[in-house]
Each structure stands twice: as C-alpha cells, then as structure tokens.
Amino acid sequence: MSTATAATHEGDAPARGALRALLPALAAHRAMTARTCAAALLEQGSLVTLVTLAAHTVGTAVIEGKAPSAATVTALAALVLVRALATWREMDLSHDLAYRVLAVLRVRVFDGLARSAPARIAGRRSGDLAATAMADVEALEFFYAHTTAQLLASATVLTGGCLVLAVVEPWLPAAVLPVAALLAAAPFADARGRAARGARTRTAVARLSADTVETVDGLRELLALGQLAERRRTLAEHGRQVGDAQRAEATREAVAASVRDLLIVAAVLGVVAAAAHSVTSGRLHGAWAPAAMALALAVLGPVAESARALSQAVALRAAASRVGAAVQAPALAPPPAQPRRLPPGPLGVRLHQVRFDYGGQPVLDGVDLTVPPGRTLALVGVSGAGKSTCAHLLARFWDPSQGTVQLVPAHGDPVDVRDVADAELRRAVVLVGQETPLFHGTLAENLRLAAPEADDDLLAATARRCGVDRNAAMDTLVGERGATLSGGQRARIALARALLVRPRVLVLDESTAHLDNTGDARIADALREEGRTTIVIAHRPATIRRADRIAVLDQGRIVEEGTWEDLTSRPGSALDRVLGIPS
Numbered sequence: 001m002s003t004a005t006a007a008t009h010e011g012d013a014p015a016r017g018a019l020r021a022l023l024p025a026l027a028a029h030r031a032m033t034a035r036t037c038a039a040a041l042l043e044q045g046s047l048v049t050l051v052t053l054a055a056h057t058v059g060t061a062v063i064e065g066k067a068p069s070a071a072t073v074t075a076l077a078a079l080v081l082v083r084a085l086a087t088w089r090e091m092d093l094s095h096d097l098a099y100r101v102l103a104v105l106r107v108r109v110f111d112g113l114a115r116s117a118p119a120r121i122a123g124r125r126s127g128d129l130a131a132t133a134m135a136d137v138e139a140l141e142f143f144y145a146h147t148t149a150q151l152l153a154s155a156t157v158l159t160g161g162c163l164v165l166a167v168v169e170p171w172l173p174a175a176v177l178p179v180a181a182l183l184a185a186a187p188f189a190d191a192r193g194r195a196a197r198g199a200r201t202r203t204a205v206a207r208l209s210a211d212t213v214e215t216v217d218g219l220r221e222l223l224a225l226g227q228l229a230e231r232r233r234t235l236a237e238h239g240r241q242v243g244d245a246q247r248a249e250a251t252r253e254a255v256a257a258s259v260r261d262l263l264i265v266a267a268v269l270g271v272v273a274a275a276a277h278s279v280t281s282g283r284l285h286g287a288w289a290p291a292a293m294a295l296a297l298a299v300l301g302p303v304a305e306s307a308r309a310l311s312q313a314v315a316l317r318a319a320a321s322r323v324g325a326a327v328q329a330p331a332l333a334p335p336p337a338q339p340r341r342l343p344p345g346p347l348g349v350r351l352h353q354v355r356f357d358y359g360g361q362p363v364l365d366g367v368d369l370t371v372p373p374g375r376t377l378a379l380v381g382v383s384g385a386g387k388s389t390c391a392h393l394l395a396r397f398w399d400p401s402q403g404t405v406q407l408v409p410a411h412g413d414p415v416d417v418r419d420v421a422d423a424e425l426r427r428a429v430v431l432v433g434q435e436t437p438l439f440h441g442t443l444a445e446n447l448r449l450a451a452p453e454a455d456d457d458l459l460a461a462t463a464r465r466c467g468v469d470r471n472a473a474m475d476t477l478v479g480e481r482g483a484t485l486s487g488g489q490r491a492r493i494a495l496a497r498a499l500l501v502r503p504r505v506l507v508l509d510e511s512t513a514h515l516d517n518t519g520d521a522r523i524a525d526a527l528r529e530e531g532r533t534t535i536v537i538a539h540r541p542a543t544i545r546r547a548d549r550i551a552v553l554d555q556g557r558i559v560e561e562g563t564w565e566d567l568t569s570r571p572g573s574a575l576d577r578v579l580g581i582p583s
C-alpha cells in the first residue's frame with residue numbers, strides 16, 4: 001500500500017501536495033478552464049459593479065434630489081442581466097468542467113487498480129476500493145467546480161475593487177485589505193486539523209462502504225451463521241462514526257462561517273467610518289459613502305466564499321490522497337519496452353529457478369518446471385504449497401523476484417512472459433480459477449467477454465461442449481457473479497469462456513472442483529485439443545492421473561515429477577503424501 005493511502009487509512013493528515021497534484025487534470029481542458037474563469041470573473045465583477053453603481057445612484061438621488069439618468073437605469077438593468085447570465089454560464093461551465101475531469105479521473109483510478117491487480121487489491125476490501133473509485137472521486141467535484149475559478153475571480157475582483165476605493169479615497173482600502181488577508185489566511189490556519197478531520201470522514205465513509213459491500217456479498221453466510229443482528233449493529237456503529245466525523249467538520253465550518261461574517265462586518269464598518277469622515281471633511285461627495293460600503297461588501301463576499309471553498313478543499317486532501325495513490329499505483333507487471341511476438345504454433349511452459357514472495361517468507365524458492373508444447377501437467381501439492389502462485393506468475397499477475405517464466409515454442413527460442421505484450425499474453429495463456437466470476441448479464445454476454453466477435457452458433461456449440469445446461473438459452477440471465485447458477489454450472493460457463501479464446505496454454509486452477517467425477521472426465525475430454533498445453537492444479541486423484549505428467553510442489557520447490565504410474569509405484573512418494581495414501 002502506498003504511503004499516501006496508508007496515511008489516509010490511519011486517519012492522519014494526508015500529504016500537503018495531494019490537492020496540487022489534482023491540478024494537472026485541468027491541463028487537458030485549458031480552454032474550458034479559461035472560459036470558466038472568465039465566466040466567474042464576469043459573474044463577480046458584474047455584481048460588484050451593479051451594487052456599487054446602485055448605491056451611488058441612490059446616494060446621488062437622496063443628496064442631490066436628482067432622479068437617475070436613463071443611461072444609469074439602462075446600465076443597471078444591463079448589469080442585472082449580465083450577472084444573471086454570467087451566474088448561469090459559470091455554474092454550467094464549472095460543473096461541466098468538473099464532471100469531465102471526474103470522468104477521466106474515474107477511468108484513471110480504474111486503470112490504476114487494473115495495473116496493480118490483483119496483488120495490490122488482494123490486501124484491500126472491495127468496498128474500500130469502491131469508495132476510492134466512486135465516493136472519493138465524487139467528493140473532488142467540489143474542488144474542480146468551486147475552487148480554482150472562484151479563487152482567481154475573487155482575487156481579481158478584490159484587486160479591482162481596492163483600486164477603485166483607492167481612487168475614491170486613498171485610505172479606504174486600508175479597511176478592506178487586512179480583512180481580505182485574514183479571510184484568505186484562515187483556511188491555512190487550521191489546515192492540519194481540517195485535513196485530519198476530512199481524513200477521518202473519508203476513512204469512516206470507506207469503512208462503511210467496505211462493510212456494506214461485504215455484508216451484501218455475504219448475506220447468505222451471515223444468515224446461516226445467525227450473524228445478521230450483529231452485523232446490523234456493526235453497520236449502525238460505523239454509520240454513527242460517519243455521522244460523528246461529518247458533524248465535527250460541520251461544527252468547525254459553522255464557527256469559521258461566523259468568524260468570516262464578523263470580519264466582513266468589521267471591514268464594512270471601517271469603510272463606512274472612513275468614508276463618513278472624508279465626506280464630513282469635504283473631501284468626498286456624499287454619494288460615495290453608500291457606494292464605498294456596497295463596494296467593500298461586494299468584493300469581500302467572494303473572498304469569504306473563496307475562503308470557505310478553500311477550507312472545504314483542504315478537507316478534501318484525504319480524498320485527493322486516496323485518488324492520487326490509486327491513479328499513481330505502479331504497475332506490478334510493467335509492460336515490456338520492446339515487446340516480442342510469440343511464434344505461431346503450440347507453446348510449452350518453462351519455469352526456471354523461480355523465486356517469489358508476497359513480502360515475507362518466499363512462497364516459491366527455486367522452482368524448476370517444464371511442460372513441453374501440447375502436453376498436460378498436473379501440478380500437485382498440499383494446500384498453501386504455492387500452486388496458484390505458479391499459475392499467477394505464468395499469467396503474469398506478478399513477476400518473480402528471481403528466475404524466469406518462459407513460453408517455449410516447439411522450434412525456436414523461448415520467450416520470457418515479461419517480454420510479451422499484455423494483450424498477446426492474454427490470448428496465449430488463459431487461467432481459469434475455481435471462483436472465476438461471471439458478470440451480471442446474459443449467458444451470451446458472459447461468453448462474449450472472451451470472444452466479442454463469436455456468433456451465437458459458436459457460443460452455443462462451445463457451451464454444449466463444456467456441458468452447460470442444454471436448455472439454457474443464450475439470453476438466460478446468469479445474475480451477478482452467476483448467483484442464479486450452481487457451482488458446477490458456473491464452472492462450465494467459465495471453462496467455455498476460456499475455450500472461446502482458443503488459448504495455447506490453458507491453466508486450470510481447481511476449475512473442475514465443483515463438478516462430479518463424470519462431469520470432470522467429460523470436461524477433460526472437451527478441453528483436449530491438439531497442440532494445447534494444459535496445466536491442471538487439482539486435489540482429485542482422478543483429475544491428476546489423467547495428466548501426462550505430475551509435478552509435486554513442496555516447500556517452495558518441485559520435489560517430485562513423473563507419470564502417475566511412476567509416482568504411485570514409488571513407496572512413500574511425495575504424491576502419496578499429498579493424496580493421503582498410506583505408504
């Protein structure tokens with residue numbers, strides 16, 4: 001897990017640069033960002049001009065007893081219209097910009113997860129990952145929609161307003177600028193605390209999301225174990241923690257909002273006092289007193305709003321950290337710089353002196369294994385011996401820390417799987433696990449994941465070959481994760497899907513464990529194809545003995561290899577020990 005993610009999970013203040021790291025995402029939308037800034041500037045600028053002109057007009061009317069000119073009334077009406085249009089345009093553009101950026105960000109989070117799958121995902125809860133992919137990305141909408149353009153516009157309007165005030169009376173900006181500086185500094189004063197509170201909220205939300213996903217997933221098991229009431233209590237407790245974390249943020253924000261209001265009132269009173277003094281000493285026309293007050297109020301309002309947005313953005317550091325960590329997750333199996341093409345024809349497999357660990361003790365410690373092209377090997381070992389790990393290295397979910405995993409053509413040089421482009425490797429080597437998931441959709445849709453171009457006849461023929469229920473129509477809904485099917489039916493569909501790829505190397509990791517003995521034998525026939533290399537990981541003796549050769553994995557190495565007859569005729573063989581056959 002990356003440091004940023006770890007910090008967030010522990011509820012610490014996340015990295016300071018996390019929000020800055022979000023800005024480059026705007027680079028792809030420079031023109032739109034510029035339009036959003038221009039609209040925000042027009043929105044704020046038109047309001048400031050409107051209220052200042054209105055106050056000056058009223059002041060002039062009261063003091064001089066003159067009705068406003070037609071030009072002034074027209075200008076005021078035009079400003080109202082401009083302000084309304086600019087508000088609509090700014091909201092429209094800022095949200096459009098934010099949603100575009102978020103759409104890209106969601107895909108980049110997904111890419112990050114895919115790049116680091118399954119290793120990095122293995123240690124994390126799916127609800128937690130879903131929270132990063134959805135809730136954290138969604139939370140950043142505020143940053144993109146309500147921070148950047150508003151900050152730029154309010155700073156510009158403040159500068160322009162102060163220049164006008166300085167022209168009217170050089171002392172007037174002195175009442176506005178210190179308050180503006182205080183408002184701008186406020187979000188940074190308690191940045192650590194705010195970021196930590198934000199992180200607590202995000203962590204609580206992620207935990208609740210993880211709990212909810214796990215509970216929904218495991219409802220059947222929880223029901224069977226009589227644990228539903230307990231689970232309900234846990235969910236309620238974690239929901240309460242989310243509420244507490246959100247309330248703590250809201251309470252601080254309420255205090256900050258009151259302080260901001262107080263500061264603005266103080267600044268406006270300061271401007272009123274200074275303007276009144278200038279008017280009474282004859283340096284300023286009386287109409288400028290209400291105009292200066294309105295102008296001060298109008299420029300400080302957006303500054304206060306920006307300060308609020310900045311405070312909220314600081315609280316989003318945790319979400320930004322989590323999204324950043326997901327986006328920047330390094331590839332665990334980096335793509336080759338110069339991919340090598342696999343030669344045509346059957347491919348064998350060779351693991352040479354392979355070492356691998358998951359960050360602790362080595363799981364594989366010098367594995368040597370060769371499967372000639374077109375042959376079937378049964379990889380056998382006690383539970384936890386590292387059989388699936390070998391399969392995962394062959395499918396290149398991970399790379400070994402030492403040694404090589406190669407695909408070996410009948411003629412020509414072996415090719416290291418690290419040198420093969422991902423798409424080509426996925427076509428050449430297909431791994432079917434015991435719990436290969438099916439996706440929500442029809443039987444045909446699930447099969448077509450492997451071969452999008454396959455016609456219905458091919459799908460039906462392959463499904464039949466693997467023993468998928470004859471009566472199952474291609475438009476039968478299989479339900480999420482194949483929930484409406486039996487374990488055996490799911491296995492048959494997963495196998496049919498694998499066959500549609502027409503892989504040259506097929507790795508079956510306990511994929512037929514759900515089938516009865518007859519089904520297992522039929523599937524073995526269906527899978528047999530001239531030239532295909534097959535590695536079968538199994539515990540069932542009948543499955544193992546069908547293989548051309550058997551390799552026994554123990555203590556991280558291949559300790560025994562041979563045919564079924566060889567190994568079972570050897571007294572006290574490692575195979576006998578694995579199968580529990582007394583010597």
Ligand SMILES: Nc1ncnc2c1ncn2[C@@H]1O[C@H](COP(=O)(O)OP(=O)(O)OP(=O)(O)O)[C@@H](O)[C@H]1O
Nearest residue numbers: 119122358363381382383384385386387388389390
């Ligand atoms: N993602 C992972 N992170 C950490 N350790 C892991 C991970 N996957 C597997 N292991 C550990 O590596 C060892 C080998 O696991 P592996 O799944 O390869 O065994 P196996 O021989 O296939 O077992 P089984 O027959 O029970 O499926 C086990 O000790 C397991 O706990």
